[in-house]
Amino acid sequence: MFYIHCPYCDEHREEEEFHAKGQAHIARPLDPDACTDEEWGNFLYFRANPRGIHHELWVHAAGCRKFFNITRDTQTYAILETYRLGEQPSVTSQS
Amino acid sequence: MSDTFTAVMDQLPTADVLARSPLYQHSALRGDGLQLQENALATQLVIRGNTDDASFVQGVAKATGLALPGNLQSEANNDWRLRWIAPDEWLLTGPANAAFTMETALRENLSGHYAVINVSGGQTLVRLSGANARAVLMKSCPYDVHDRNFPAGKVVSTVFAKSQAIISRLGDDEWELVVRRSFADYIWRWLVDAGQEFGLSEHA
Numbered sequence: 001m002f003y004i005h006c007p008y009c010d011e012h013r014e015e016e017e018f019h020a021k022g023q024a025h026i027a028r029p030l031d032p033d034a035c036t037d038e039e040w041g042n043f044l045y046f047r048a049n050p051r052g053i054h055h056e057l058w059v060h061a062a063g064c065r066k067f068f069n070i071t072r073d074t075q076t077y078a079i080l081e082t083y084r085l086g087e088q089p090s091v092t093s094q095s
Numbered sequence: 096m097s098d099t100f101t102a103v104m105d106q107l108p109t110a111d112v113l114a115r116s117p118l119y120q121h122s123a124l125r126g127d128g129l130q131l132q133e134n135a136l137a138t139q140l141v142i143r144g145n146t147d148d149a150s151f152v153q154g155v156a157k158a159t160g161l162a163l164p165g166n167l168q169s170e171a172n173n174d175w176r177l178r179w180i181a182p183d184e185w186l187l188t189g190p191a192n193a194a195f196t197m198e199t200a201l202r203e204n205l206s207g208h209y210a211v212i213n214v215s216g217g218q219t220l221v222r223l224s225g226a227n228a229r230a231v232l233m234k235s236c237p238y239d240v241h242d243r244n245f246p247a248g249k250v251v252s253t254v255f256a257k258s259q260a261i262i263s264r265l266g267d268d269e270w271e272l273v274v275r276r277s278f279a280d281y282i283w284r285w286l287v288d289a290g291q292e293f294g295l296s297e298h299a
Binding site for chain 1: 181184237238251253259
Protein backbone atom coordinates (compact mmCIF):
# COMPACT_ATOMS: atom_id res chain seq x y z
CA MET A 1 0.00 0.00 0.00
CA PHE A 2 1.09 3.55 -0.73
CA TYR A 3 0.99 6.21 1.92
CA ILE A 4 0.36 9.30 -0.18
CA HIS A 5 0.83 12.96 0.72
CA CYS A 6 -2.12 15.01 -0.61
CA PRO A 7 -0.77 18.47 -1.53
CA TYR A 8 -4.22 20.02 -0.88
CA CYS A 9 -5.04 18.39 2.47
CA ASP A 10 -1.33 18.66 3.30
CA GLU A 11 -1.41 15.30 5.02
CA HIS A 12 -0.43 11.70 4.35
CA ARG A 13 -3.37 9.38 3.65
CA GLU A 14 -3.90 5.73 2.82
CA GLU A 15 -3.90 4.69 -0.83
CA GLU A 16 -7.50 3.51 -0.39
CA GLU A 17 -8.61 7.15 -0.50
CA PHE A 18 -7.04 7.78 -3.91
CA HIS A 19 -7.52 6.76 -7.52
CA ALA A 20 -4.79 6.67 -10.13
CA LYS A 21 -5.68 8.49 -13.34
CA GLY A 22 -2.76 7.63 -15.60
CA GLN A 23 0.09 9.62 -17.06
CA ALA A 24 0.35 13.30 -16.08
CA HIS A 25 1.19 16.39 -18.15
CA ILE A 26 -0.63 15.37 -21.33
CA ALA A 27 -1.50 18.57 -23.12
CA ARG A 28 -4.64 18.57 -25.27
CA PRO A 29 -3.87 19.82 -28.80
CA LEU A 30 -4.91 23.47 -28.92
CA ASP A 31 -6.71 23.06 -32.24
CA PRO A 32 -8.03 19.49 -32.60
CA ASP A 33 -9.40 20.25 -36.09
CA ALA A 34 -5.89 20.99 -37.32
CA CYS A 35 -4.45 17.71 -35.97
CA THR A 36 -3.45 14.80 -38.13
CA ASP A 37 -5.03 11.46 -37.19
CA GLU A 38 -1.69 10.39 -35.83
CA GLU A 39 -1.33 13.42 -33.55
CA TRP A 40 -4.90 13.05 -32.26
CA GLY A 41 -4.46 9.29 -31.80
CA ASN A 42 -1.26 9.83 -29.87
CA PHE A 43 -3.01 12.33 -27.60
CA LEU A 44 -5.97 10.03 -26.97
CA TYR A 45 -4.46 6.58 -26.72
CA PHE A 46 -0.69 6.38 -26.50
CA ARG A 47 0.96 6.53 -23.09
CA ALA A 48 4.49 6.16 -21.80
CA ASN A 49 5.30 3.06 -19.81
CA PRO A 50 8.72 3.84 -18.40
CA ARG A 51 10.83 1.75 -16.11
CA GLY A 52 11.92 4.25 -13.50
CA ILE A 53 10.63 7.75 -12.88
CA HIS A 54 7.06 8.39 -14.00
CA HIS A 55 4.74 11.36 -13.47
CA GLU A 56 1.17 10.32 -12.76
CA LEU A 57 -2.16 12.04 -12.24
CA TRP A 58 -4.05 10.98 -9.11
CA VAL A 59 -7.26 12.10 -7.47
CA HIS A 60 -7.99 12.25 -3.73
CA ALA A 61 -11.35 10.59 -4.35
CA ALA A 62 -12.52 10.03 -0.78
CA GLY A 63 -10.94 13.18 0.62
CA CYS A 64 -10.84 16.66 -0.87
CA ARG A 65 -11.59 15.30 -4.39
CA LYS A 66 -8.78 17.34 -5.93
CA PHE A 67 -6.53 16.10 -8.73
CA PHE A 68 -2.76 16.31 -8.23
CA ASN A 69 0.44 14.76 -9.60
CA ILE A 70 2.78 12.14 -8.20
CA THR A 71 6.34 11.47 -9.31
CA ARG A 72 6.86 7.79 -8.73
CA ASP A 73 9.57 5.24 -9.46
CA THR A 74 7.85 2.32 -11.20
CA GLN A 75 10.78 0.07 -10.40
CA THR A 76 11.01 0.62 -6.64
CA TYR A 77 7.45 1.93 -6.08
CA ALA A 78 8.95 4.86 -4.19
CA ILE A 79 6.90 8.05 -4.29
CA LEU A 80 9.43 10.83 -4.85
CA GLU A 81 7.11 13.84 -4.63
CA THR A 82 3.51 14.99 -4.95
CA TYR A 83 2.60 18.38 -6.37
CA ARG A 84 -0.47 20.36 -7.31
CA LEU A 85 -1.96 20.65 -10.77
CA GLY A 86 -0.32 23.38 -12.80
CA GLU A 87 3.03 22.88 -11.08
CA GLN A 88 6.06 21.23 -12.62
CA PRO A 89 7.88 18.27 -11.06
CA SER A 90 11.17 18.96 -9.31
CA VAL A 91 12.28 15.35 -9.72
CA THR A 92 12.59 14.19 -13.34
CA SER A 93 14.39 11.35 -15.09
CA GLN A 94 16.92 13.91 -16.34
CA SER A 95 17.80 15.21 -12.87
CA MET B 96 -26.11 41.83 -2.79
CA SER B 97 -26.12 38.98 -5.25
CA ASP B 98 -25.72 39.92 -8.89
CA THR B 99 -26.99 36.58 -10.19
CA PHE B 100 -30.57 35.41 -10.40
CA THR B 101 -31.02 32.06 -8.73
CA ALA B 102 -34.28 30.38 -7.79
CA VAL B 103 -33.93 29.43 -4.15
CA MET B 104 -36.60 26.98 -3.07
CA ASP B 105 -37.82 26.61 0.48
CA GLN B 106 -37.99 22.82 0.63
CA LEU B 107 -40.00 22.82 3.86
CA PRO B 108 -42.31 25.84 3.57
CA THR B 109 -44.86 24.59 6.11
CA ALA B 110 -44.73 22.14 8.97
CA ASP B 111 -47.08 19.67 7.26
CA VAL B 112 -44.63 18.87 4.45
CA LEU B 113 -43.53 15.30 5.08
CA ALA B 114 -39.81 15.19 5.78
CA ARG B 115 -38.24 11.91 6.71
CA SER B 116 -34.64 11.32 7.63
CA PRO B 117 -32.89 8.32 6.03
CA LEU B 118 -32.55 6.78 9.51
CA TYR B 119 -36.15 7.28 10.64
CA GLN B 120 -36.48 3.57 11.40
CA HIS B 121 -33.60 3.65 13.86
CA SER B 122 -33.79 5.25 17.29
CA ALA B 123 -30.89 6.48 19.40
CA LEU B 124 -28.90 3.73 21.13
CA ARG B 125 -26.93 3.69 24.35
CA GLY B 126 -24.27 1.21 25.33
CA ASP B 127 -21.37 1.03 27.76
CA GLY B 128 -19.50 4.31 27.24
CA LEU B 129 -21.03 4.64 23.79
CA GLN B 130 -24.03 6.55 22.44
CA LEU B 131 -25.22 6.55 18.87
CA GLN B 132 -27.81 8.95 17.57
CA GLU B 133 -28.82 10.69 14.38
CA ASN B 134 -29.03 14.45 14.14
CA ALA B 135 -32.02 14.13 11.83
CA LEU B 136 -33.02 16.61 9.12
CA ALA B 137 -30.23 19.03 9.96
CA THR B 138 -29.60 21.89 7.56
CA GLN B 139 -26.60 21.18 5.33
CA LEU B 140 -25.25 23.66 2.81
CA VAL B 141 -22.18 23.32 0.63
CA ILE B 142 -20.44 26.65 0.14
CA ARG B 143 -17.84 27.05 -2.60
CA GLY B 144 -15.66 30.01 -3.39
CA ASN B 145 -12.15 31.39 -3.47
CA THR B 146 -10.44 32.44 -0.24
CA ASP B 147 -8.34 34.95 -2.24
CA ASP B 148 -11.59 36.85 -2.80
CA ALA B 149 -11.96 39.03 0.32
CA SER B 150 -15.66 39.70 -0.34
CA PHE B 151 -16.34 35.94 -0.30
CA VAL B 152 -14.55 35.46 3.04
CA GLN B 153 -16.33 38.47 4.58
CA GLY B 154 -19.72 37.50 3.11
CA VAL B 155 -19.61 34.01 4.63
CA ALA B 156 -18.50 35.46 7.97
CA LYS B 157 -21.34 37.98 7.91
CA ALA B 158 -24.05 35.45 7.02
CA THR B 159 -22.94 32.63 9.31
CA GLY B 160 -21.04 34.46 12.05
CA LEU B 161 -18.18 32.01 11.45
CA ALA B 162 -14.76 32.50 9.89
CA LEU B 163 -13.88 30.11 7.04
CA PRO B 164 -11.74 27.36 8.61
CA GLY B 165 -8.43 26.32 7.06
CA ASN B 166 -7.22 22.83 6.07
CA LEU B 167 -9.01 20.01 7.92
CA GLN B 168 -10.45 22.40 10.51
CA SER B 169 -13.92 23.49 11.58
CA GLU B 170 -15.48 26.54 13.19
CA ALA B 171 -18.63 26.42 15.29
CA ASN B 172 -21.00 28.53 17.34
CA ASN B 173 -24.13 27.45 19.21
CA ASP B 174 -26.17 26.60 16.14
CA TRP B 175 -23.84 26.27 13.18
CA ARG B 176 -20.73 24.33 12.31
CA LEU B 177 -18.60 25.15 9.26
CA ARG B 178 -16.29 22.36 8.07
CA TRP B 179 -13.40 22.50 5.62
CA ILE B 180 -13.94 19.94 2.84
CA ALA B 181 -11.52 21.08 0.12
CA PRO B 182 -9.47 24.25 -0.53
CA ASP B 183 -12.51 25.85 -2.20
CA GLU B 184 -15.34 23.99 -0.47
CA TRP B 185 -16.96 24.07 2.98
CA LEU B 186 -19.93 22.29 4.55
CA LEU B 187 -22.20 24.31 6.82
CA THR B 188 -24.51 22.35 9.14
CA GLY B 189 -27.09 23.69 11.51
CA PRO B 190 -30.59 23.39 12.95
CA ALA B 191 -33.45 21.76 11.05
CA ASN B 192 -35.70 24.03 8.99
CA ALA B 193 -33.06 26.75 8.71
CA ALA B 194 -31.78 25.90 5.22
CA PHE B 195 -33.90 28.44 3.36
CA THR B 196 -33.14 31.33 5.73
CA MET B 197 -29.41 30.59 5.75
CA GLU B 198 -29.17 30.07 2.00
CA THR B 199 -30.98 33.37 1.41
CA ALA B 200 -28.69 35.14 3.90
CA LEU B 201 -25.59 33.71 2.18
CA ARG B 202 -26.79 34.75 -1.27
CA GLU B 203 -27.51 38.26 -0.01
CA ASN B 204 -23.98 38.56 1.34
CA LEU B 205 -22.09 36.94 -1.52
CA SER B 206 -21.46 38.05 -5.05
CA GLY B 207 -19.33 37.11 -8.02
CA HIS B 208 -17.97 33.60 -8.44
CA TYR B 209 -19.35 31.40 -5.66
CA ALA B 210 -21.83 28.55 -5.08
CA VAL B 211 -24.26 27.68 -2.32
CA ILE B 212 -25.96 24.29 -2.60
CA ASN B 213 -28.57 22.85 -0.27
CA VAL B 214 -27.54 19.22 0.32
CA SER B 215 -29.71 18.66 3.40
CA GLY B 216 -31.64 15.87 1.71
CA GLY B 217 -28.57 14.11 0.34
CA GLN B 218 -26.74 13.25 3.52
CA THR B 219 -27.31 12.98 7.24
CA LEU B 220 -25.41 13.52 10.49
CA VAL B 221 -24.67 10.69 12.91
CA ARG B 222 -23.41 11.51 16.40
CA LEU B 223 -21.11 9.03 18.13
CA SER B 224 -20.19 9.80 21.72
CA GLY B 225 -18.74 8.24 24.84
CA ALA B 226 -15.36 6.94 25.94
CA ASN B 227 -15.57 3.98 23.54
CA ALA B 228 -16.56 6.01 20.46
CA ARG B 229 -12.94 6.21 19.31
CA ALA B 230 -12.60 2.42 19.50
CA VAL B 231 -15.60 2.07 17.18
CA LEU B 232 -14.03 4.51 14.69
CA MET B 233 -10.73 2.62 14.83
CA LYS B 234 -12.53 -0.50 13.63
CA SER B 235 -14.25 1.35 10.82
CA CYS B 236 -11.69 3.47 9.00
CA PRO B 237 -7.97 3.41 8.15
CA TYR B 238 -7.46 7.02 9.25
CA ASP B 239 -5.51 7.57 12.50
CA VAL B 240 -8.04 8.85 15.05
CA HIS B 241 -5.54 9.02 17.91
CA ASP B 242 -5.57 12.24 20.01
CA ARG B 243 -2.19 13.35 18.65
CA ASN B 244 -3.46 13.16 15.06
CA PHE B 245 -7.13 13.98 15.51
CA PRO B 246 -7.71 16.77 18.07
CA ALA B 247 -11.14 18.27 18.70
CA GLY B 248 -12.20 20.57 15.87
CA LYS B 249 -10.51 18.54 13.14
CA VAL B 250 -12.50 17.37 10.10
CA VAL B 251 -11.43 14.56 7.79
CA SER B 252 -13.17 13.10 4.73
CA THR B 253 -12.08 9.53 4.35
CA VAL B 254 -13.11 6.00 3.53
CA PHE B 255 -15.35 4.62 6.24
CA ALA B 256 -16.75 1.12 6.52
CA LYS B 257 -16.14 0.49 2.78
CA SER B 258 -18.15 3.66 2.14
CA GLN B 259 -17.19 7.27 2.80
CA ALA B 260 -17.79 9.73 5.61
CA ILE B 261 -16.75 13.16 6.76
CA ILE B 262 -15.55 12.61 10.31
CA SER B 263 -15.48 15.54 12.75
CA ARG B 264 -14.28 15.51 16.29
CA LEU B 265 -16.51 17.85 18.30
CA GLY B 266 -14.99 17.18 21.72
CA ASP B 267 -12.91 14.65 23.63
CA ASP B 268 -15.57 11.94 23.47
CA GLU B 269 -17.80 13.50 20.86
CA TRP B 270 -17.65 12.60 17.17
CA GLU B 271 -19.88 13.35 14.22
CA LEU B 272 -20.11 11.59 10.87
CA VAL B 273 -21.61 13.04 7.71
CA VAL B 274 -22.81 10.11 5.61
CA ARG B 275 -24.56 9.83 2.27
CA ARG B 276 -28.29 9.26 2.48
CA SER B 277 -28.17 6.04 0.47
CA PHE B 278 -25.43 4.64 2.72
CA ALA B 279 -26.94 5.87 5.99
CA ASP B 280 -28.82 2.68 6.85
CA TYR B 281 -25.78 0.52 6.02
CA ILE B 282 -23.41 2.69 8.07
CA TRP B 283 -25.83 2.79 10.99
CA ARG B 284 -25.98 -1.01 11.02
CA TRP B 285 -22.19 -1.17 10.68
CA LEU B 286 -21.83 1.11 13.73
CA VAL B 287 -24.30 -0.95 15.76
CA ASP B 288 -22.35 -4.07 14.84
CA ALA B 289 -19.03 -2.41 15.71
CA GLY B 290 -20.54 -1.23 19.00
CA GLN B 291 -21.85 -4.64 19.95
CA GLU B 292 -18.89 -5.32 22.24
CA PHE B 293 -19.79 -2.10 24.07
CA GLY B 294 -23.38 -3.22 24.59
CA LEU B 295 -24.98 -1.57 21.58
CA SER B 296 -27.99 -3.48 20.26
CA GLU B 297 -31.11 -2.71 18.26
CA HIS B 298 -32.91 -5.68 19.78
CA ALA B 299 -32.98 -4.58 23.42
